[in-house]
Amino acid sequence: xxxxxxxxxxxxxEKGKDVELRCDPISGHTALYWYRQSLGQxxxxxxxFQGNSAPDKSGLPxxxxxxxxxxxxxxxxxxxxxxxxxxxxxxxxxxxxxxxxTDTQYFGPGTRLTVL
Amino acid sequence: xxxxxxxxxxxxxxxxxPVELRCNYSSSVSVYLFWYVQYPNxxxxxxxxxxxxxxxxxxxxxxxxxxxxxxxSFHLRKPSVHISDTAEYFxxxxxxxxxxxxxxxxxxxxxxxx
Numbered sequence: 001x002x003x004x005x006x007x008x009x010x011x012x013x014e015k016g017k018d019v020e021l022r023c024d025p026i027s028g029h030t031a032l033y034w035y036r037q038s039l040g041q042x043x044x045x046x047x048x049f050q051g052n053s054a055p056d057k058s059g060l061p062x063x064x065x066x067x068x069x070x071x072x073x074x075x076x077x078x079x080x081x082x083x084x085x086x087x088x089x090x091x092x093x094x095x096x097x098x099x100x101x102t103d104t105q106y107f108g109p110g111t112r113l114t115v116l
Numbered sequence: 117x118x119x120x121x122x123x124x125x126x127x128x129x130x131x132x133x134p135v136e137l138r139c140n141y142s143s144s145v146s147v148y149l150f151w152y153v154q155y156p157n158x159x160x161x162x163x164x165x166x167x168x169x170x171x172x173x174x175x176x177x178x179x180x181x182x183x184x185x186x187x188x189s190f191h192l193r194k195p196s197v198h199i200s201d202t203a204e205y206f207x208x209x210x211x212x213x214x215x216x217x218x219x220x221x222x223x224x225x226x227x228x229x230x
Contacts, residue, residue, distance in 0.1 A: 004159075033217055043206060045217035056216055091160070102148050102167050102210065105218065107160040 002026070004108035006092050012114045013082055021077045021111045023092030031097030032075050033105060034067060038088035046090075049075060050097055082115045089113070119145045120209050122221035129197055130229050137192040137224045139207030145219055148210040149190040151181055154223075155203045163205075166190060177201070202228045 005024045013019050025032050034046040045059040049069045060066070064082075069075040079086055089110040095103035121140045129135045141149065151163040164175025171183040181192045190207060204225050208218040 031216075035218075035220075042222045043208075043218075043220035045211065045219060048216040050216075059217065093160075102165070104162050104165070106162075107152075109159045 004092055004094050004106055006090075006108040006111050008111060009109065010112045010114075012116065014116050015084060016081055018078065018080045019082055019113065021079075021090050021113070023075045023077070023094075023108060025073065025075070025092070025094030026106055029094035029096055029106075030072060031095040031103065031105075032069060033093040033095075034075070034077050035091040035093065036061075036088045037091055037110070041088075043091070046077070079113075082113075084115050087113055087115045119211075119219050120207055120221040122205075122207055122224050124224050125222065126225045126227060128227045128229055131199060132196050134195050135193065135197050135201075135226065137205050137207075137226065139190045139192065139221060141188050141190065141207075141209050143188075145209035145211060147183070147185070149181075149183060150208040150218065151175065151179070151190075151192050152206045152208060152220075153177075153203045154206065160206065163192070197226070197228050199228050199230065201226060 007022045032049040036044045047067050048056040051072045052069050064080045067077045089112050091110045093105040093107045095105045119142045150165045152160045153163050154160050163179050164173045166173045166183045174180045179194050183190050204223045206223045207221040211219050
């Protein structure tokens with residue numbers, strides 16, 4: 001079966017533009033996570049979805065960042081008015097979402113965002 | 117204080133030698149602990165996880181880790197490494213307070229020398 005997929009794989013944008021990153025979780029996985037991987041900060045948790053709701057948005061770095069999930073499947077992470085410090089690899093992960101926080105998270109290949 | 121600490125940013129090892137990658141965690145995270153591997157140009161892959169029970173956890177590719185509560189450690193070991201083990205290794209823990217999502221260490225780059 002297919003794993004977690006993310007698109008685009010690479011995105012180059014100009015400072016101040018908005019970008020949208022997409023994540024397709026593994027079929028049947030109800031839990032979905034976004035992380036950011038950057039040289040300076042390492043891997044950081046951004047947001048978690050259970051179904052379509054996001055009970056934990058505590059990791060979003062600013063109000064320029066938002067995420068949604070529709071139909072309990074695809075999720076989009078939107079960054080408005082991008083800044084150079086937003087340059088990073090954005091990773092998506094999904095898990096079964098059985099209610100146990102210990103379900104294995106399966107990661108996608110990531111979207112590399114470069115803000116010029 | 118950092119909640120998951122990987123003290124070694126790089127570990128060079130000769131092929132077929134044993135290796136240990138160190139990980140320590142703080143009380144701010146849960147004791148649900150994970151090791152992930154990231155091969156060059158690939159996504160993160162779970163090596164093993166500790167949830168409860170036996171403190172020695174065996175994972176894929178011959179890796180194992182030992183949970184040590186008194187030393188707040190979860191070190192990763194392999195008795196004999198191969199060139200194909202060259203990768204970035206991340207220790208992680210579920211965030212504390214019942215929150216979802218993982219908190220990661222900074223990663224250790226394992227370099228296998230022929």
